[in-house]
Amino acid sequence: MxxxxxxxxxxxxxxxxxxxxxPLGKQLQxxxxxxxxxxxxxxxxxxxxxxxxxxxxxxxxxxxxxxxGFVLTEHRQFDFESDYSELASKFGITILxxxxxxxxxxxxxxxxxxxxxxxxxxxxxxxxxLENVIEKxxxxxxxxxxxxxxxxxxxxxxxxxxHGIPNGVRIVETKNGGSRGNExxxxxxxxxxxxxxxxxxxxxxxxxxxGRCATRFPTTLATEGELVEALKAEEFEAISNKH
Amino acid sequence: MPDTVSNIGEVEFGSELPSFAPDTSxxxxxxxxxxxxxxxxxxxDHEGARKxxxxxxxxxxxxxxxFLGAMIHRWAPDAEIIAIDTVFRAPVLADAPHTIxxxxxxxxxxxxxxxxxxxxxxxAGENRVFGTATAKLPK
Numbered sequence: 001m002x003x004x005x006x007x008x009x010x011x012x013x014x015x016x017x018x019x020x021x022x023p024l025g026k027q028l029q030x031x032x033x034x035x036x037x038x039x040x041x042x043x044x045x046x047x048x049x050x051x052x053x054x055x056x057x058x059x060x061x062x063x064x065x066x067x068x069g070f071v072l073t074e075h076r077q078f079d080f081e082s083d084y085s086e087l088a089s090k091f092g093i094t095i096l097x098x099x100x101x102x103x104x105x106x107x108x109x110x111x112x113x114x115x116x117x118x119x120x121x122x123x124x125x126x127x128x129x130l131e132n133v134i135e136k137x138x139x140x141x142x143x144x145x146x147x148x149x150x151x152x153x154x155x156x157x158x159x160x161x162x163h164g165i166p167n168g169v170r171i172v173e174t175k176n177g178g179s180r181g182n183e184x185x186x187x188x189x190x191x192x193x194x195x196x197x198x199x200x201x202x203x204x205x206x207x208x209x210x211g212r213c214a215t216r217f218p219t220t221l222a223t224e225g226e227l228v229e230a231l232k233a234e235e236f237e238a239i240s241n242k243h
Numbered sequence: 244m245p246d247t248v249s250n251i252g253e254v255e256f257g258s259e260l261p262s263f264a265p266d267t268s269x270x271x272x273x274x275x276x277x278x279x280x281x282x283x284x285x286x287x288d289h290e291g292a293r294k295x296x297x298x299x300x301x302x303x304x305x306x307x308x309x310f311l312g313a314m315i316h317r318w319a320p321d322a323e324i325i326a327i328d329t330v331f332r333a334p335v336l337a338d339a340p341h342t343i344x345x346x347x348x349x350x351x352x353x354x355x356x357x358x359x360x361x362x363x364x365x366x367a368g369e370n371r372v373f374g375t376a377t378a379k380l381p382k
Contacts (some may be wrong), residue, residue, distance in 0.1 A: 050328060050360075050374055050375040051348075052349065055348050055349050055358075058348075058349075059348060062256055062257045063257055178370065180367070180370075181367070181369070205330065205373065206348070206360040206374065207346075207348035207360055208346045208348060208360040209360075209370075242368075
């Protein structure tokens with residue numbers, strides 16, 4: 001194994017060597033990989049989205065937004081056509097795709113969409129069955145998570161009294177960059193009461209709102225499949241960068 | 244970044260337009276209503292608006308768009324506003340403090356146009372209105 005030697009401040013650190021003895025070196029050796037993704041964003045592909053994906057990337061870099069990437073969760077659709085790999089490579093940003101569908105419990109993020117799942121139900125329909133969406137996601141290796149559950153009308157909490165507690169929910173969005181008032185508190189309380197895990201996403205519709213909330217994973221991930229695996233591993237943390 | 248710009252070359256990606264607090268008073272909405280021929284209580288009278296199921300009198304959407312346009316012209320007096328595209332997420336309540344903000348998120352130097360993220364937020368920092376504006380500046 002090749003060993004490089006580099007001076008960092010007052011410390012000498014061996015990179016790639018077996019023995020790392022300096023305090024900083026020990027810290028580096030212990031450091032685990034993490035990735036922070038904004039799990040809920042919209043581009044001009046959504047009817048109310050006003051952001052171009054390229055401008056999201058420019059913004060993240062220009063403003064040093066503390067995220068490693070984002071998931072485009074367009075409303076009532078899955079965008080099979082767009083290929084953002086060149087943008088991702090150019091800016092060094094992970095760009096993944098998901099969807100935001102509408103159920104009787106409000107809006108729901110879907111991660112790991114594939115053609116098999118897309119054929120199971122009509123993404124464009126409002127009033128889908130949440131339990132059916134969850135069941136079909138499980139069948140096709142995807143994952144569904146109700147978003148902004150504390151929001152009136154389009155959030156899950158508003159529908160619990162009428163429909164009861166749905167089966168199959170494990171994860172909900174507890175930090176949403178577009179929340180008003182106490183919506184995030186309502187979401188967090190529901191998650192605590194029902195034993196759900198929380199993710200974060202900005203719900204950005206314009207460029208400058210990306211990264212306001214996000215999710216930190218104790219792993220690296222670069223594909224939709226790895227994102228679903230990381231969510232199913234249930235080791236993540238919702239974070240907020242709202243000022 | 245100066246408070247005003249005169250041409251596209253002076254605009255930087257990510258720069259913020261000078262924000263301002265719009266006059267959301269019912270006096271102003273009444274004045275606006277008089278000019279445009281709207282005298283609905285939903286814009287001019289809190290009690291009347293509540294009777295219509297609103298939380299109080301609200302600022303008309305086109306007046307909000309006017310505030311957003313005013314911000315752009317304060318920043319770039321020679322700009323031609325090509326479009327103001329807004330999403331009204333929640334009402335802008337009259338007689339309540341709000342802040343208008345704008346941020347440059349795209350520049351097309353060939354066309355001489357800029358795209359600006361625009362928002363109207365209330366005192367709690369909630370986005371009531373957001374969208375984008377496109378403005379053409381002299382080269």
